[in-house]
Amino acid sequence: MTPRIAILPDAVADQIAAGEVVERPASVVKELVENALDAGARSVRIAIEDGGKTLIRVSDDGEGMSRADAELAIARHATSKIRSAVDLIGVGTFGFRGEALPAIASVSRFELETSPDGRSGTRLRVAGAKLEGVEDAVRQRGTTVTVRALFFNTPARRKFLRAQAAETRAVVDAVTVLALARPDVAFTLTSDERTLIDVPATTEPLDRVHGLWGRAFAETLVPVAHREGPLEVTGFAQRPAQAKPAGRKAHVFVHGRPIRDPFIVRAAEAGYRSTIAPGDRPSLLLFLELPGDAIDVNVHPAKLEVRFRDKFFVERVVEETVRNALAPLAAAAPFQDSGQPWQGDWSGGSIARQEAFFPESGATDATRPAFDILQLFETYLVFQSDSGVAIVDQHSAHERVLYEGAMRQLTGDGAPAQRLLLPLTLEFSPAELDAIDEHRPLLQRVGYEIEPFSGRTVVIHTAPNPHPRFDAAQCLQELVADLAGGRFGGWANRLERFAATFACRAAIKAGQHLSPEEMRELIGRLLTATLPAHDVHGRPTIVQLPKDELERRFGRT
Numbered sequence: 094m095t096p097r098i099a100i101l102p103d104a105v106a107d108q109i110a111a112g113e114v115v116e117r118p119a120s121v122v123k124e125l126v127e128n129a130l131d132a133g134a135r136s137v138r139i140a141i142e143d144g145g146k147t148l149i150r151v152s153d154d155g156e157g158m159s160r161a162d163a164e165l166a167i168a169r170h171a172t173s174k175i176r177s178a179v180d181l182i183g184v185g186t187f188g189f190r191g192e193a194l195p196a197i198a199s200v201s202r203f204e205l206e207t208s209p210d211g212r213s214g215t216r217l218r219v220a221g222a223k224l225e226g227v228e229d230a231v232r233q234r235g236t237t238v239t240v241r242a243l244f245f246n247t248p249a250r251r252k253f254l255r256a257q258a259a260e261t262r263a264v265v266d267a268v269t270v271l272a273l274a275r276p277d278v279a280f281t282l283t284s285d286e287r288t289l290i291d292v293p294a295t296t297e298p299l300d301r302v303h304g305l306w307g308r309a310f311a312e313t314l315v316p317v318a319h320r321e322g323p324l325e326v327t328g329f330a331q332r333p334a335q336a337k338p339a340g341r342k343a344h345v346f347v348h349g350r351p352i353r354d355p356f357i358v359r360a361a362e363a364g365y366r367s368t369i370a371p372g373d374r375p376s377l378l379l380f381l382e383l384p385g386d387a388i389d390v391n392v393h394p395a396k397l398e399v400r401f402r403d404k405f406f407v408e409r410v411v412e413e414t415v416r417n418a419l420a421p422l423a424a425a426a427p428f429q430d431s432g433q434p435w436q437g438d439w440s441g442g443s444i445a446r447q448e449a450f451f452p453e454s455g456a457t458d459a460t461r462p463a464f465d466i467l468q469l470f471e472t473y474l475v476f477q478s479d480s481g482v483a484i485v486d487q488h489s490a491h492e493r494v495l496y497e498g499a500m501r502q503l504t505g506d507g508a509p510a511q512r513l514l515l516p517l518t519l520e521f522s523p524a525e526l527d528a529i530d531e532h533r534p535l536l537q538r539v540g541y542e543i544e545p546f547s548g549r550t551v552v553i554h555t556a557p558n559p560h561p562r563f564d565a566a567q568c569l570q571e572l573v574a575d576l577a578g579g580r581f582g583g584w585a586n587r588l589e590r591f592a593a594t595f596a597c598r599a600a601i602k603a604g605q606h607l608s609p610e611e612m613r614e615l616i617g618r619l620l621t622a623t624l625p626a627h628d629v630h631g632r633p634t635i636v637q638l639p640k641d642e643l644e645r646r647f648g649r650t
């Protein structure tokens with residue numbers, strides 16, 4: 094009997110392996126640019142034609158290759174980057190498999206030009222894995238790889254390529270991600286001679302973001318930086334008020350390697366809890382550094398995933414990183430998008446201690462700023478700090494303060510409620526009565542002691558006391574209607590949802606006149622909150638107008 098099993102010819106095996114590495118033009122670009130970066134390039138130039146379907150060319154000024162190395166480079170499992178499996182631990186290069194060049198060369202008309210010294214050079218041509226020629230070439234130090242007629246010999250794959258625009262977009266994305274990973278390297282990308290990306294080398298990651306996505310976007314970001322144990326996280330997170338439901342950018346890098354990890358992105362989003370509107374998706378750029386033995390990079394055919402030894406630790410630290418970045422007042426929204434980040438001293442000098450006007454609002458020691466505050470349109474509170482003008486929305490600010498207070502009450506001892514001299518009786522619909530029943534312990538903790546009376550009527554014995562003009566009956570009616578109507582439905586956590594609904598209804602409203610004392614009290618509370626710059630609906634509580642900006646506008650600088 095003839096054997097049924099036979100070893101595949103190399104060319105066929107290469108093409109099958111290529112299926113994992115080379116999916117579309119963008120994956121070719123990714124592999125070639127990674128090689129250029131691994132070769133120590135300071136500048137990488139990428140050109141494509143017809144979405145990369147007819148031509149892809151990547152040139153670098155890296156270390157280049159000798160002729161012998163160039164010939165080896167297109168053989169499978171030929172790599173200069175590791176020598177044994179141990180070297181995979183903490184591998185610092187993008188490449189380590191020795192797969193990319195042979196895979197690409199097996200499904201295209203491939204040309205490699207390289208020189209290690211700018212004097213001797215090699216040109217090598219391969220078509221569908223077949224070496225067609227090796228010759229001398231004159232060029233500067235570095236390497237240029239040209240890939241023509243991708244998938245010319247695998248028509249099935251060629252058919253799966255998308256329209257030119259879609260393939261071009263995928264190439265732009267691939268280059269963008271690597272350009273984010275390496276701000277210290279210059280990148281250009283042209284598509285049919287049109288320049289799509291042109292960014293110079295920089296030491297400032299934010300310059301790179303600015304170069305790729307523009308100034309307006311870069312200015313919606315606040316820096317993040319946090320270290321815990323072996324893990325360091327740096328990067329940028331978008332201000333909650335500037336996040337939108339669509340079109341966000343989320344990129345995670347581990348030890349310089351771009352990876353796809355929805356869990357890390359979700360952990361970062363969890364850091365936005367209570368500051369962002371449900372459905373809004375903040376942009377995130379996170380660079381994780383941790384020792385090589387804490388990750389395994391060899392778990393995905395295109396190296397798009399890594400495995401963490403302690404995934405939960407990583408997720409927790411990422412969440413904290415984002416949380417910490419949103420806490421300082423520097424995370425407050427700028428007056429306009431071109432505004433400078435706020436770096437002011439918010440105390441305005443001395444802080445006086447006084448009896449609280451907003452007794453319900455959390456911190457037991459009421460600190461009061463000593464500076465003058467002006468109320469505009471009975472809605473906005475304006476004051477000066479050392480470095481500019483702060484404008485606070487009185488409702489949003491009070492909402493944030495009450496939210497944090499309510500969370501403490503719900504998870505701690507509850508609020509010091511005020512016993513009503515004359516108990517209130519209120520009527521509710523059956524659905525609302527159900528909501529009251531369901532939330533009775535939470536209502537009690539924020540200060541509402543409610544008892545069924547008869548039929549649809551309840552009696553309220555105690556009520557919270559968040560500010561002097563608080564209307565306990567109206568607040569309860571609104572709160573219960575929200576709870577019954579499923580408002581704040583996007584909130585995952587029940588306590589947080591309740592606290593946000595309560596804060597929204599109990600807070601002073603826009604259009605309410607405040608005395609100077611009340612304004613000082615409110616601002617004092619806000620400035621000592623944990624997340625002072627963001628309200629609970631994804632809006633800012635504070636907008637900042639830097640003094641610099643005033644000086645610029647009035648021509649004083």
Ligand SMILES: Nc1ncnc2c1ncn2[C@@H]1O[C@H](COP(=O)(O)OP(=O)(O)OP(=O)(O)O)[C@@H](O)[C@H]1O
Nearest residue numbers: 128129132166172173188189190191192193194236
């Ligand atoms: N632009 C370049 N400059 C200098 N050397 C290069 C360049 N591109 C490839 N090489 C050399 O060719 C070898 C093979 O490249 P290839 O991309 O196939 O494998 P790799 O990068 O080692 O691993 P991987 O398959 O994971 O990318 C590399 O190890 C490197 O030594």
Ligand SMILES: [Mg+2]
Nearest residue numbers: 124128188193
């Ligand atoms: Mg490679």
